[in-house]
Amino acid sequence: MSRLPFNSLAYALREAARIDAAVFAGQSLADNLLGSVDPQARPAVQDLVYGSLRAFGRGDFFLSRLLERPLAVDEVRALLLVALYRLETRPEAVHTVVDQAVSAAGELLHGKFRGLVNGVLRSFLRQQEALTAALAADGLAVAQHPDWWLRQLQAAWPDDWQRIVAAGNQAPPMGLRVNRRRLARADYLARLAAIDIAATPVGEDGLALARPQAVDRLPGFFDGLVSVQDPGAQRAAEILAPAPGSRVLDACAAPGGKTAHLLERADLDLLALDLKPARCRRIEEALGRLQLSARVTAADCTRPERWWDGRPFDAVLADVPCTASGVVRRNPDAKWLRREADIASFAQAQKRILGALWPLLRPGGKLLYATCSVFPAENQMQIAAFAAAQPGVGIVHEEQLLPDAQHDGFFYCLLEKRA
Ligand SMILES: C[S@@+](CC[C@H](N)C(=O)[O-])C[C@H]1O[C@@H](n2cnc3c(N)ncnc32)[C@H](O)[C@@H]1O
DSSP: OOOSOTTSHHHHHHHHHHHHHHHHTTOOGGGTGGGGSOGGGHHHHHHHHHHHHHTTTHHHHHHHHHOSSOOSOHHHHHHHHHHHHHHHHOOTTHHHHHHHHHHHHTTSGGGTTHHHHHHHHHHHHHHHHHHHHHHHTOHHHHHTSOHHHHHHHHHHOTTTHHHHHHHHTSOOOOEEEEOTTTOOHHHHHHHHHHTTOOEEEETTTEEEESSOOOGGGSTTTTTTSEEEOOHHHHHHHHHHOOOTTOEEEESSOTTOHHHHHHHHHSOOEEEEEESOHHHHHHHHHHHHHHTOOOEEEEOOTTOGGGTOOSOOEEEEEEEOOOOOGGGTTTOTHHHHHOOTHHHHHHHHHHHHHHHHHGGGEEEEEEEEEEESOOOGGGTHHHHHHHHHHSTTEEEEEEEEEOOOSSOOOEEEEEEEEOO
């Protein structure tokens, strides 16, 4: 139980350090690690956690110069990384930040590391200029990605990898999807303008906000007028575009962003599956808020004998699990948690999903394969291998979105079943 006031920077630093340390120990931010933080302090803690994790390798570079030997205690190292991130990104009142970090250290291991935290942070401030110059000469620390990840990007995208890396290191933009069943995008844009929220149209239903906003500031959010969704993710419904009345399978559907978009655009007979029951509840919540309906079932899409009624689908969306290398700025813990071997494991699982779903499609039907990855083994290579091994696969459309200021990284391939 923390004795620090919830509204203090010390509390935010302490909580951010606790969460970062949990990530270093192998937990994912998706496990609701922020859930135990006092709600008042959550935005500040979230900023520190995401920012410090996004800065992969940067803080470690500084610590390698500031510490005589590596720190064995993960929570103290995490506290230093969080405090260094804060000192670098908000250079005002730096001595207060150091004092607050020392107070936070007072709650760790009976305060044993207060002196060390104080000393390291004060040395950093004294040497900041020289350390920053030294860092600028260290390609890996500047890139803020694991070295294997950089090698993969360099090999796949020799002309674009630096832009991909730069996008991955930025805070993500916020995109909205206007529920076209409820109102026109131009009308929603006018409602935003009336409360001074600047946005520009993107894609067919999307809006890019000039600055991220809390959802409770968005007019009609809780009534289902709008959803938060990256414009890149909105390409799925635009590309698959099933005709009204189609029988559609959304095979990996949770939390339901693409399911909802498909249903906003057309009346469909849609079955949404996800492996995990808790995640299926999130699909139901999203559909409930948007006043849409679909059959939602917790099931393994690779085991159709357990859930399929034998009637072929006109369209299938296979938004498969992947490394999420195209959305790393939204999930910066991935840089710490992923291993290079994960690419091959995901590719294997994706191959199994594609192979299991293809027979469920009617002749002439379309399957959209989607990932939020930029690694070719999960994308172009996966599809090329599938099309080579499976007779009757027609590639109708393929696109790779690389992450930039407008959208995240996604891969889409629309396949048609030829007779
Ligand atoms: C990329 S996410 C889907 C995102 C979702 N389409 C959206 O737009 O909100 C992949 C999902 O696939 C689910 N999944 C993984 N393996 C599965 C399987 N064998 N059968 C069904 N769902 C699976 C995961 O639980 C995860 O929710």
